């Protein structure tokens with residue numbers, strides 16, 4: 001595994017005083033960083049942060065692998081039903097590690113593995129049209145929910161079950177694998193009572209930190225991803241991101257740089273992979289960074305609201321959509337590039353006599369072009385005084401991806417310490433969930449329904 005963190009262009013001597021970080025600012029954080037590190041390690045040792053141990057669970061990987069290989073023989077399609085942390089990691093790693101057009105290949109070209117579909121919404125068009133393309137007899141649904149009660153996943157399950165039952169009757173239960181808490185929740189109860197196959201998410205591992213549990217491992221293993229290598233990469237990274245020193249630990253260092261930049265007004269964190277395969281890593285990161293750090297807290301008796309806003313972009317595509325804003329717009333962004341050194345294939349540019357204006361490209365290649373564009377964008381940002389940093393992967397591999405996501409998880413926890421908030425909760429999403437339950441008439445939420453209805457009837461609507 002080779003991942004380097006390059007933070008040259010975050011520093012004041014390179015990017016300028018206005019947005020850049022001075023080494024003295026990092027030095028001033030060292031004592032606090034040491035205290036956060038001690039706290040994290042104590043909680044890790046006390047079993048309060050079990051996500052740290054996920055890369056070392058060989059037994060779980062074995063169990064996942066056995067079930068994945070069994071269902072891969074029997075089914076042509078695996079459909080993940082889940083949302084947020086129950087879907088984004090799988091989607092990100094599937095896009096990174098399976099062939100980009102995996103689902104368009106023949107089963108033979110997919111080395112005998114099923115296609116994988118991650119459905120993470122309750123749009124009846126999106127969901128219905130996905131089902132229209134599948135054959136119930138050859139389809140397995142993987143219902144993933146840590147809480148076992150998320151309404152979107154529950155609704156998806158009901159539609160999928162009905163669709164299956166219409167075709168295969170009572171055998172629908174053989175077409176479902178449940179991944180949820182080992183003891184709690186309605187989904188666990190149903191799996192146990194109905195004898196539906198299931199895997200567990202360790203208690204204490206929250207949804208957005210669960211990609212290395214069966215949540216991500218099972219669907220990825222079914223699709224043919226090397227989950228053992230994914231875990232090995234995370235295990236290797238674990239040694240780097242549990243180092244105590246701020247300047248020795250890439251997760252701590254980037255958290256500190258992002259935090260210091262935030263204090264200087266850079267409140268937007270853009271993640272910009274220069275790789276189609278890594279595109280959805282930025283989507284996964286969006287959840288972990290937003291839901292973990294976007295919090296209401298108290299400072300000197302005052303209510304304060306903190307949290308960088310994560311934005312996803314794609315290089316080179318968004319150079320022609322977003323970069324104008326990043327270079328000349330407000331000084332409120334830090335750009336994090338995900339850079340790939342070796343794309344694993346390349347396409348050369350041949351001379352085209354009919355297009356002499358393109359002669360300068362002759363003999364060069366697409367990989368050279370995309371690498372040049374990333375460097376050019378970084379320099380253009382620097383010249384405009386805009387801070388940016390890069391995670392440089394020598395190649396896109398399961399080891400590197402396991403390591404990278406694990407690093408970002410630790411970075412998020414450490415940033416939570418710097419922002420002095422709890423990065424593991426998400427109280428702000430509860431109100432919306434409860435109003436939805438009220439409107440959908442879930443028992444116990446009648447008051448919420450009345451509240452929404454009173455608001456809807458009392459508000460002076462302004463519409464054109």
Ligand SMILES: O=P(O)(O)OC[C@H]1O[C@](O)(CO)[C@@H](O)[C@@H]1O
Pocket residue numbers: 083084085086144145146147148149150153207208291426429
């Ligand atoms: O896995 P669950 O419990 O269905 O939750 C799905 C998502 O909903 C949230 O609880 C709230 O958005 C996320 O933290 C979580 O990843």
